Amino acid sequence: MSRPAFDDIYMELAVNLARRSHCLKRHVGAVLTKDTRIISIGYNGPPPGTHNCDEEWPEVGCPRDSKGGCSLAIHAEQNAILYAVKNKTSVEGATLYCTLSPCLACARIIFSMGIRRVIYYKSYAEHKGIATDEGVDFLVKFGVAVEKYAGQLSNATQMI
Numbered sequence: 001m002s003r004p005a006f007d008d009i010y011m012e013l014a015v016n017l018a019r020r021s022h023c024l025k026r027h028v029g030a031v032l033t034k035d036t037r038i039i040s041i042g043y044n045g046p047p048p049g050t051h052n053c054d055e056e057w058p059e060v061g062c063p064r065d066s067k068g069g070c071s072l073a074i075h076a077e078q079n080a081i082l083y084a085v086k087n088k089t090s091v092e093g094a095t096l097y098c099t100l101s102p103c104l105a106c107a108r109i110i111f112s113m114g115i116r117r118v119i120y121y122k123s124y125a126e127h128k129g130i131a132t133d134e135g136v137d138f139l140v141k142f143g144v145a146v147e148k149y150a151g152q153l154s155n156a157t158q159m160i
């Protein structure tokens with residue numbers, strides 16, 4: 001039996017967390033780890049105690065901001081970081097797993113918080129047919145190690 005890498009295990013968790021999102025626009029999950037241990041998790045959605053897009057606007061979808069994104073949702077990466085910070089957990093030197101390459105706003109926060117490595121599952125730019133991922137470009141430019149997940153999620157889930 002093959003032994004899963006931590007990258008496989010945490011990326012699979014991020015994918016499963018994405019499925020919990022209430023947002024109609026997009027489902028994204030994130031896992032923050034340090035020294036191979038989980039320190040926080042997140043998925044995209046409105047702040048607790050506000051709205052659930054799918055319950056409140058099941059037909060029309062969530063209200064959009066001027067760029068066409070969900071006007072209410074906090075991105076998965078930010079939710080993971082905020083939860084850690086709120087609980088006084090340092091994210092300095094952490095690794096972030098996310099199901100979609102981070103946007104520029106998230107990239108700035110990821111860099112500012114001292115996260116050193118980012119692994120993403122799908123490229124937003126590829127999905128949208130844009131030339132480059134501006135968030136990834138920003139992170140790479142300022143020395144954060146960014147990788148597109150190259151493992152096999154099937155390595156993680158395998159019934160014993």
Ligand SMILES: [Zn+2]
Binds near residue numbers: 072
């Ligand atoms: Zn939404």
Ligand SMILES: [Zn+2]
Binds near residue numbers: 077102103107
């Ligand atoms: Zn973002």
